[in-house]
Amino acid sequence: MRTKKFKLPHIPSGKDLVGVLEQKVIVVSFFGKSPYSSLGCKAGLIDGFPGRRVFHTSLIDDPDVDQELLCDIEGYHDPKQRVIYLHLRGVFDVHTLIKSYDLFSKELEEKGYLSVWADMKYRYARALMFLFSVSHILLISHPTHNFDISYVHLFRALDVMRQKALGGFSELLRTIPGLPKEWIITCRPCSPRVLFLFESCPAIYREGKIDVARTGSGSGGKYPSIKKLEHALEDQIYHILRKSRVITNISSNSLFAIPANQEFVFVQTKVDPSNDGIAHMVNSLVDFCKDPNGDCNRSNEEIVNTFSKIHLEVNGHNFRSFLQQHIDQAFTKGFDDNVGRHTSAGYFEIPTAGVWFEVSNKAYSFFLSSDQSLDKDLNKNKLQQQQLLLSSLHSLLDTDVRFSEGRCGKVLPLATATYQENLPPQYTRDYHESKLAHALSVFAVHARGPLFDQYTTQLEKDCDKYWKNGHQMCEVLSLTGNPCTNPLHRGGGEGAGGGELQGEANKTLDDPDPPESLDRTQLPLKEHSSGVRYVSACNCGRKQGPREDPFTMRAANYDFYQVLGEDCGCNHLESIHFPVFQPSTQDYRAAQLFSNKSAAGFLWKDGGTRGMEGRELNVSTPQGNTQGFSLVNRELCTSQTEGTHDDTLEITEDEPEPRCEAGFVSGQSMGSDIIQEETVSRLSPNPPRGDHSLPDTSHEIIIQVSDADSDSSKDKSLVRQPSTTEYLPGMLHANSPAGLLPQFPSWSLVCLGPSSLYSHNLGLQDQQQAGLLGGSAYLLPWDVTVRLEHHRDRGSGWPTVGDQYGSKGKMQATNQHSGTVLRGRKGKGGNKDLSEFVVKIFVGVEYECPRGHRFMCSAPDKVLKTTGSGLVKDNGNKVTSNDMSLYFPCPCRNAKPLVAQLMRIHVVTPKAPIHVTLNPRVQPAPSPCPVFVTGCEQPLKLSQSAYWVLRLPYVYAGEHGPYVAPKQPVPLNYGRLLAGVYGITEVQVSEEK
């Protein structure tokens, strides 16, 4: 009678098996580890028992297992032997394990092997629970010849679970009719016996080819010695299992028993050639080819069965007899593996095959079935119980993950505490991040294992939450670059100010966190404060006062000086007012500039400077008919620093008026939205007049521009007519769109009084100018030779001393220096009627440091310092003819000097028929930073014989935000007051005008 291999759960189909199901059977199960080469088959040794292969039937077998359980239990009923063999294939079989890797690839990547293996082991353990509750004999297969002690932990876990599962399982067994009561109580047919099978042995015991060579030396000792190993292993296993209390004196109390007086270890001494399939096949072929006749004495059968060698040996050491004795005992006496005085034998039941199948199916559903809906016998409560059971089994086996959990859980509060340690009430993002990094490193030192990442995220989240929960600092940068130290709040920056820095804006942009933006509306309304205080002098410089770190342009450049000026009284001094926005309506607003920020910023650079040239020319030659002169003038000077495009501009100037206008207009419209187009039109030799097809975004500007276009040649004042509905955000600079003015002046120019206020012998007294450093409190004398040219009819043609071009200024300076040169020149061109005289002007370029220290510079790179006797040796030539550094290290301290900023220009004008003019232009940072101007069309004329003080802006801000003053000393040419500030014009001209 031939039966087939079946797969559990299996419901016998009856018909041809009627007799078989009535048969009493012993159940023998195989499980254990197996190498990849054996394809997960551990039952090779019994495969031959029925006279043919049952479990391992094909060489190219590639068995699959259940994807959920990762296990597969095959069975075979051998009616002749009255034995049911079960064979568990699972993750302990490397072949199956590797296949499961594909299912778990994501987990392997995310959680790591430790937790994946624990999960796999758990599934295997469930299958073992099943096997231990339905088998009489279990065989653990080892691929080596050493007992694998990892089973000890597994057995202990299984034992714990068995105890826990007793209740639920016996209830389930109760539903099977006719099952013996004791079976129901103990939940198993007997306390199973476990045998150990070792699939390989040390090389010296190996049978086979090597053995042939060795037999000569004495084969007699072979079996005794393998027995010796077996017995040694038996002792080892027994000791270990006893010590770890896996087996106890009373077999019914433990998971399994091992026989006291019978062999329970078998070491395989034969080599299964299929373990090394390739070599075996190839070499058999080679052997055959070498000696085809040699194989004739091997029977056909043998050749075919090379791979399925059936173990039917009759010699002393074979597995069949090893196993058979246990089976025989089961059929005769049953197992009684109690040790000691316990006489009562354990329960032993040999069920009929039919009953066993029924029980095994129940057990299968109890331990292995994951699909609960199929199981109608279990109600919800029991289901929960089962779930509980299984999860506790899982956690028992999940040592590594639990360790990691415990470890990380322990360290997490520690790391959080590290983060919160010594935290100020509010702090910046940088500080938060550095603290978090510190906490993470503390965490990393002590935390371990697969859950590390999970807890790291948790820690990050916690700390972030803590920070965001009322500990976040506003961090809006002040205009001097200090963060606001208030808790996160709204408000505090005027829309125009540019004080709401990019940092904050970017941050909100970066942070796609919707809750944060929601929170924002609920934040308290508050002014910014960085807590930093500076000392600054007022407009005129007579009084110093503390100032808060400004967050708005208005506070920085206007409000502070107004307040302090009130105190000092300099508000009421004679002053020159700079053009500011005059609202004509109530709903005025800031002009919208540069919808396309980045492109504009870029194009600005080259387009802008050209535009500036155009305007500069216009401003300096308001009459139009002086162009010829200025051209000559420039040619005379042969300026070398001028770029080629400057020359082209000169040439265009030579041409009729409109061309020049075009340059100017484009300079204006540069500021409005159409940069690209405008640049092109400006560069083309004949710019089409009416083609200023401006985009519809800013209508006011269009009107301005077209106005300027239409009647510019007649009335310049119309061109300059500023908007009265829109003001300029930020400050005026050379590239600001024309027609827009700022809301408030960032500059101030006041007259302290008559020139007699300054005595060059005494210098500036402290009551006059507060906070000036000793030795530096002097103005510089500057002698200027003035030459009057009378032959020009309306000639306002005073060469501007120190023009905007550095080279020219220098030229002028040399002229002034050496009278000979001047005279020589006069001699050459001596046809003109010239009158020549020298005027003495006192100038002072004053710097102010954040602490209120003030000092003068005598050269771009030198602080004014009197000699020991209190004399000033320098003159004003260097400061008037060169670019002056905007930022200069303050001499108040040597190590890490503070950066002082050029804040005032002092001018004491002479009593002569001339006006000293000022045309300050500041580039506070390297290009592409724009050049900031006062907004006046012409250089500012100062009255004669007076002490004037020009106060420069405290903060420079363009449309894209402020150019924050550097904290560290920077190269002297970082920010510059461009040369060409000072000029001289004839008095009449200005009066005429």
Place this chain on the structure above:
Amino acid sequence: MSEFDKVKDMRQKKYFSMNKDRKDGNRRLPIILAKPERDTDRDKERLGDKNMAKSSERLQSQPTIILRTREGENRAVSPSQRPATVLRKESETQQPPLYHLAAKHAGGDNVNPLALPTEMKSSVKLVDEAFQFCDGALEFLLDQNDFMVVGCLGLQGVGKSTFMSLLAGNHPDEPSKNFYFRPQSLEHHELGGHCTTGVDLLVTSNRVILLDTQPMLSASVMDRLVQQENKKFGGTEFASTENAMEIQSLQLAAFLLSVCHVVIMVQDWFFDPNFLRFLQSAEMLKPSTPTTSQDEEIIEYFPNVLFLQNHATTTDFSPSQVKLMQSVYNRTFLRSRLQIQSGMGIATGNIINSLTPATCGEAMNLFLLPEIGEIEEDGHYRGHPGFTELLSKLRNQIHGVARHPITHTILSEKNWFHYASKVWDGVKKSSFFLEYSRLLP
């Protein structure tokens, strides 16, 4: 220190006596020349005939080795007599000064720094059976920085000691009693026992420090623990013997992972998932390097790990199988920080022609060694160029691997030794292992 003085004295004496000898007579000269007899004479020399020993530097040093090894062991054993924890702490605090002294001493006192180090005939204990650190190995170590530490981990009977001996330079055909690390004998086989206990150390002539360990998770070691009912490891510290066993193995592995440049994982079948689990647990439990300074960012050290498949069959050498193995190891160690791709490996393309990154995927540190002494049958297919050739190639690969600095300061051999003893202390004291053992089922 006294030992070094002795050596110095002896060296000085030697030069004197050499001169004297020449004057005195020729009586000893034949002995100097009688080099072949050296080995047979060794026993005689050990008796302390110092005049004889002086005849050659090598000979002269040999008796001292033996003496010192013994001394070292004694010294190590004495504190191991179950000192109270307080005492242990003291000894720990004493350690740094000791280390400084040793370093200075070596620098100042070494009369002839160019003198060849004494050649080791067999391994010495680094960690003994009772899990105490031994000082015996220190004398074989030099004050130079160009060295490499190779450790070895594996289950019982996979061939660790044999392989380490072969790596040290033993020839596979030599009788196993000549091996540097003693492999299992027939008796061990018969009793299913293990041979190596603790950690053995051997320094080769090209300054490779080899560490051979007792088997991991070994039934035989555990059996011995059970038999001894040794209070040192049993019940008290870890809940049970099997937990003690697991923890003991983890400690050894964690120790090796901390102090070696290369750790070789020897397996004799493909593969025990539990062993890989064990390895990763050890990686997890490895205490963070004790010498990291406070402010610096902690850079944990992870050694190169080489998977050595011992007793590999012909099938294992096929490209598809190697590819499979590599992919399995790669996926298993996906989340591990152990360096498993550092240029060692069978599939780098220059070991066996058929095993290249093209056929087997990106090469990783996986090497296969066949059975030693496989009988070669004429015309039979083996799939590999033979054990000896593979071994020498593997040896070259291991020697050539990039050595990551174990600590953030450069260590000399002697410094390494002190560092190792510190790590061992740290491993034994680490609370991680105790915590872990509580969670074992």
